[in-house]
């Protein structure tokens with residue numbers, strides 16, 4: 700039985716989020732530049748996207764560039780931007796062939812003009828696809844998103860559009876850049892680091908977390924299937940007790 704066959708097709712998380720980590724360490728181990736690691740990271744993005752679509756995941760969100768990543772050396776930031784442009788150029792056709800719709804979350808207005816243009820082109824180009832949604836988090840951070848939501852809600856109160864009493868879970872959710880997506884049920888982080896790094900702070904409230912030692916460029920379809928198998932062995936209780944879950 701292959702790993703894919705071992706997966707219960709009726710218990711696939713609707714939304715999987717991934718913190719792709721370890722490109723730099725992977726390259727260093729091979730005596731190569733960090734950019735070489737990122738280039739190989741793009742191959743892993745392809746593997747993850749294909750595997751997710753194959754399993755029937757509806758939303759795949761990838762943490763591609765955080766607001767803190769601007770602090771990296773200019774050469775690396777420029778290299779990542781160039782890589783992003785070439786990945787979009789090379790992959791858009793494949794996205795369409797596989798009926799995948801591209802989205803972004805984060806403040807993309809700060810990205811270089813050519814990157815923005817390519818991204819917007821690919822988003823438009825794939826807008827009518829009805830299969831999986833691939834969400835790239837770019838210049839994104841959870842605190843940035845929550846801060847903006849608070850500002851928007853405060854402005855609506857100031858303009859007498861809503862009252863303080865109207866603030867609830869749904870209103871906050873609707874003011875985040877992720878408003879149109881369901882919350883992820885499952886988070887994967889590679890490279891052995893066990894932290895959130897400012898990713899989807901609100902949305903991951905009830906997600907199951909999975910940490911693997913695999914460095915991102917080595918992430919394969921099988922790594923993904925293993926992770927999903929682990930998810931399927933978890934009991935999601937949402938604050939209830941085990942017996943209540945079994946009864947429902």
Ligand code: FPP
Nearest residue numbers: 719720721722723724737740741744763786
């Ligand atoms: C983390 O590894 C990786 C990143 C910050 C960037 C991820 C980018 C890609 C996989 C390539 C482009 C993306 C797309 C969506 C086409 P790290 O550099 O933090 O590794 P380290 O912790 O070992 O230094």
